[in-house]
Amino acid sequence: MSASPPLPSRSGLPPAIWMLGGVSLLMDISSELIHSLLPVFLITSLGASAFAIGLIEGVAEATALIVKVFSGMLSDYWGRRKPLALLGYSLGALSKPLFALATSSGMVLAARLIDRVGKGIRGAPRDALVADIAPATMRGAAFGLRQSLDTVGAFLGPLLAMGLMLLWANDFRAVFWVAIIPGFLAVALLLFGVREPERPPGHATVNPIRRENLRQLSSAYWWVVVIGATFTLARFSEAFLILRAQQGGLPLAMTPLVLIGMNAVYALSAYPLGRLSDRIDHRKLLASGLLLLMGADLALAYSNHWHWVWLGISLWGLHMGITQGLLARMVADAAPAPLRGTAYGFFNLISGLAMLLASVLAGLLWDRFGADWTFLAGGVFSGIALLVMMLRGSNRNS
Helix, strand or coil: CCCCCCCCCCCCCCHHHHHHHHHHHHHHHHHHHHHCCHHHHHHHCCCCCHHHHHHHHHHHHHHHHHHHHHHHHHHHHHCCCHHHHHHHHHHHHHHHHHHHHCCCHHHHHHHHHHHHHHHHHHHHHHHHHHHHHCCHHHHHHHHHHHHHHHHHHHHHHHHHHHHHHHHCCCCHHHHHHHCHHHHHHHHHHHHHHCCCCCCCCCCCCCCCCCHHHHCCCCHHHHHHHHHHHHHHHHCCCCHHHHHHHHHCCCCHHHCCHHHHHHHHHHHHHHHHHHHHHCCCCHHHHHHHHHHHHHHHHHHHHHCCCHHHHHHHHHHHHHHHHHHHHHHHHHHHHHCCHHHHHHHHHHHHHHHHHHHHHHHHHHHHHHHHHCHHHHHHHHHHHHHHHHHHHHHHHHHHHC
């Protein structure tokens, strides 16, 4: 017997969507307690270069996105999403003590890889679970809400990191130990607070590796994949935003302010713009996001004075609020329901390769030519992505 559908909350979204957002919020507090300090920790405590930071960030994020392919496929084949999401969040929580114990860049890379493997395992099944639970007419709002709560965590984590750094006289490792607590709370909330919907009677799982099943991923879906990759090329790791602000004289203990500011804008904009995506042309929203990213890169390239840095950071956050939930919703709309996990997996595989390339290139440009060239390159990639979208729109209208 199938379970009765969950009653909607006052917002109209099922309570499980709020729970999944709460899980993301707690894990992001845990992760950003560390990540908001990690670039400065690597340079000041471990003697790493900007290229090493770009390589660590690129490899770590690419690993997460590549692993999503396999976890997404497995969730489709198995017909279950929650167990894989639970495994991924558990790995993320277990990685946190390793940062506090790290004595070299290699140890930081190992910790980041474990953390990002966990993110990769949970990412596609969790997104597919959101799409499974949310009503089709409210998917934009559902993804926007989850992303917004996730970003509240990305705001609170750096805020807490900054307060603890001031309280504990810049003791990086003590702050890293605190990150363990919200990480394990996130695992507990997912375990006890989220119930996966039962499959309808007669629902059959699919083998996503079979060619006839992969052919169900249409050209419209692969177009979303291409757009997602070009966005990622234009948006390298946020670690470089932190380094840019530090160039402008931001004290060590205050460096988390960079992610606080960016994620405050991101969190405030993601949900209302997600709801907006349920009603207006997606291409117009994506184009707006690219223009904002281009403006952010140009502001950050122009000067490291705090006026320009904070303008760039704010535009960066607004661009994220417009595009991230929208791209997730577009994948859900373009992919057949039995292959949603696989669809998110391939989407993130291509984006992961783009993230690796973008972050390594950003680090190389930073070390050899300076920060200005890093952000100018991001602006160029933003312009290329916008041109690709315009050409696609012209071809469809002709």
